[in-house]
Amino acid sequence: MRFKEEHHETSTDRRGRRRIPFRFPAGRTARPGGHRFKAEVSGAGPAVILIPGLASSGEVWQGTAKHLCGPRQCHVLTLAGFAGQPAIEGVLLPQVERQLADYIAAHKLGKPVVIGHSLGGFVAMRFAATHPDLVDKLVIVDSLPxxxxxxxxxxxxxxxxxMADMTREQxxxxxxxxxxxxxxxxVMTMASKPEDVDRIVGWGRRSDRKAVAGAMAELIADDLRDDVARIKAPTLVxxxxxAYKDxxxxxxxxxxxxxxxxxLPGVQVEIADTARHFIMYDDPAWMYDRIDRFLK
Structure with a gap:
């Protein structure tokens, strides 16, 4: 089992001392039961984990990480089977959940902020429900239980x-x-600009179809409407x-x-008026403003 971690940090702390970023040697093999997602790490400070959606690359969070990271340390994931990452056998989402808990413990991240988009939002809320003491705050970007x-x-x-079985088979x-x-x-219903559509479609073409179909089926079959009651973290949706106005x-x-x-007690729900599903592309300023206010 292999995973990749990249750091892009050359910062100093409040006393002016240079921080030395932790690095894994290239190609290091994780311990048994380790992480099969890719994690790209930048910044220094309290941890933020960003999880992309179905067949998406962590690149979708590039602007978001640039906005958030500096005073925070961002861990941007790309899940197994998506956007060129090797697929894994078995049901994906429970494995991601277990591996994410291991990752937080191995890197001593404490209680990170977890942000997820679409399928990644579903993963984030499921993780927060099953590991309520491991999440500080939760941000769900266009996803439902x-x-x-x-x-x-x-x-x-x-x-x-x-419904799930039929979708997977099709x-x-x-x-x-x-x-x-x-x-x-x-994808053309999910993002407005042609260049964003092309980018998203490109990630899909590099994704493993069996992994994508299986994850989509999991998303349809699962129902977290009762489970979200176990989430302790303040949550912004x-x-x-x-895209559905007609x-x-x-x-x-x-x-x-x-x-x-x-x-979900105390959940904050906000609806964008101009953005489609990929809010981080269609209206990043609106998204950043809501996340900034929530995290403060």
Whole structure:
């Protein structure tokens, strides 16, 4: 098992003493049960872990890390099977959860801030629910506890599993041309600028299709609407609606968010008015402002 950690830090502390960044030797093998995600580390100070979404690279957080890091140390992940990272066998999300707990302990990160986008947001909230004492604050960027229940809140666990199995089978059965075309059509609803669409599509093409289909199925099948009650960390949820304006008005979309997070005490929900799913690309200033105020 191998993972990569890169540091880009040459800072000093408050007394002017130079900080020496911790580095792993290139290609060092992690201990058994180690981390199969890539972690790129920059900055110094309290830890922030940033988790990208389905088939996305940690590069999606580049602007966010630049904004946040300096007084904080950012750990930007790319999950196994996504954007060129080697895939792993078995169900992905529980493994990420265990490995993330190990990573926090191994690096003595204490209680980091955890920020996740889309699938990464789902991973972050699941982690905060199962490890409530390991998260200081939680930021969820356009993700819900039960994606499969958006249209039918009363959907059963068996129905969610059927939906998940069907989605996985369809993704795996598609020929390469159809899969690529569907991927681009989907991404075009998620980001506004062509260059961002191309970048996101490129990560998808470098992702392992089996890993992507499996993770998508996990996301559909799981339902955390009750589990979020176990989260102790103050939580900020940033949602979007503009891509769905033709069939779901803003008020209806916001109600979905509030209903799905109803059992999370003290959750703050904010809805962007101009950004699509990739808020960090469509309206980074809005996102940074909300995160800054929340972290302060």
């Amino acid at each position: 039960a994606m499969g229940a958006i249209q039918v809140p009363g959907v059963t666990a068996e129905q969610l599993k059927q 993704m795996l059965a598609a020929d390469d041309a159809s899969f690529s075309a569907n991927q681009r059509r989907t 940033l949602g979007t609606w503009i 069939y779901a008005p803003r008020a209806a979309t916001e109600q979905v968010y509030r209903a799905q997070y109803a059992k």
